Amino acid sequence: ELKVEQNPLFLSMQEGKNYTIYCNYSTTSDRLYWYRQDPGKSLESLFVLLSNGAVKQEGRLMASLDTKARLSTLHITAAVHDLSATYFCAVPRSGGSYIPTFGRGTSLIVHP
Amino acid sequence: GAGVSQTPSNKVTEKGKYVELRCDPISGHTALYWYRQSLGQGPEFLIYFQGTGAADDSGLPNDRFFAVRPEGSVSTLKIQRTERGDSAVYLCASSLTSSRAGANEQYFGPGTRLTVT
Structure with missing residues (x-):
């Protein structure tokens, strides 16, 4: 059974600081997704990582994928308050349907 | 264009009701997924449709839950004899397809918050 683990689950940081969120998964996968969820809202796609070594950047967020280590990282650079949200990684199951299994999420609060 | 929409946004029902x-x-998306999200958790897969057929319903918790997509577009998730434990946010997502060939990026709707009293 595929397990997806994120850490930390809770992250409180000051504006201007850098930090990394980790996503480990238990079975082979060739892709990984990152989503953002604001309180009371639905999930918004951030990154789709489709191959080993893939790196994508959007603003202050950068995501990478190491399929051999079964690890993805979401790096936050010079955090700002607007980044406060919950971040989920998701890994598709093997087989034909590519249904993603989600981690529990990392709740990020950025303080002024 | 229009995103994924879900109705109602909130539903309060009594235990035992349907x-x-x-x-x-999203128009043209052949793959449709239902998830359930409890507080502090990630979305939990319920059922996946490819076109009109349920391609994978392995996430449905029991036979009180059922979903249909008769014309390959709109889908309805049906819950019989609701229980307090069914209270959660039910999310729907769609993607262009669900195969190795595509990125299979899912677009989520705003969700329906179900409260069973």
Whole structure:
């Protein structure tokens, strides 16, 4: 059974600081997704990582994928308050349907 | 264009009642997914449609839960004899397809918050 683990689950940081969120998964996968969820809202796609070594950047967020280590990282650079949200990684199951299994999420609060 | 829409946004029902939750996917998306999200958790897969057929319903918790997508577009999730443990946010997502060939990026609707009293 595929397990997806994120850490930390809770992250409180000051504006201007850098930090990394980790996503480990238990079975082979060739892709990984990152989503953002604001309180009371639905999930918004951030990154789709489709191959080993893939790196994508959007603003202050950068995501990478190491399929051999079964690890993805979401790096936050010079955090700002607007980044406060919950971040989920998701890994598709093997087989034909590519249904993603989600981690529990990392709740990020950025303080002024 | 229009995103995924879900109705109602909130539903409060009494234990034992029947509820229907509706999802309208992005036009042209053949794959449709239902998830359930409890507080502090990630979305939990319930059922996946490819076109009109349920391609994978392995996430449905028991036979009180059922979903249909009769014309390959709108889908309805049906819950019979609701229980307090069914209270959660029910999310719907759609994607262009669900195969190795594509990125299979899912677009989520705003969700239906179901409260069973």
